[in-house]
Amino acid sequence: MSVSDSRTWRLFAPKKPPRLPPKGERWGGLLRPATLVTVGVVGAVVAAVWIGVAVARPSAPTTLEGVTAEVMTEVDTVTGLLGDPVGPADDATDVIPCPDGGAGQQYVVTRTETLPASVSPGDAIDTITAAYEQREWKVSSSPFGTEGGREALVIGKNLVPVELTLAPDDTAVKATIHSESRCTAAG
Structure with missing residues (x-):
């Protein structure tokens, strides 16, 4: 078998590249204008989504300072x-691993x-739950x-829980507000 014989024996027929049809003739196969337009539109949509995902930043904070501010805003709210306290509030804070x-x-x-x-725990809880229901929490x-x-337990769309306990005694009502932030981003 010579070299010229091996070129004639192929497993697949040689492919011809697609050519535009002559002027006035109908388009056929995959080279129709509708196919080309569809490929162009799909390519543009994929590119737009890819760019949007690449440059979009999440609205949720990912740093310790950001999640701390998010939690403290809700605790302050x-x-x-709750109204005016008898004395100053006492905050116990901690940073823990996720x-x-x-x-x-x-x-x-x-x-x-x-x-x-004089503060009614039921009325105070009703006021807080109504305010957070209005925010769709x-x-x-x-x-x-x-x-x-x-x-009461309120959980926001940001998934930050705020727990509130009101415990009355003979002289006052003790209010305890507890909240934990979301996890910060690693790194």
Whole structure:
């Protein structure tokens, strides 16, 4: 078998590149104008989505400072809705590792304050739950303890939970607000 014989024995027939049809003749196969337009539109959409994803930044904070500010804003909002406290609020804060075992961190705050005995835990919880329902947050409340206390849990669209407990005694109402931030971005 010579070299010229091996060129004639092919597994597949040689392919001819597609050619535009002569003027006045119909387009056929994959080289129709509709196919070319469709490929161009799909390519433009894919490029636009890729660029959008590449340059878009998430609206949720990813740094420790950002998640701390997010949590403190909500704790301050709840504190403002409770009314005037008897004394200054006490904040216990901590930065803990994320529960998923990743490299991120979480900011945790527990604020305690004393409200006047005239504050009704039920009315205060109703005011807070109404304000957060208006913001379309998930809200739940229930009785707490045997002395007429109430507790509430509000979870926002940002998935930051805020827990509130109001426990009355003879002289005052103790309010405890607890919240944990989302995890920070690793790195």
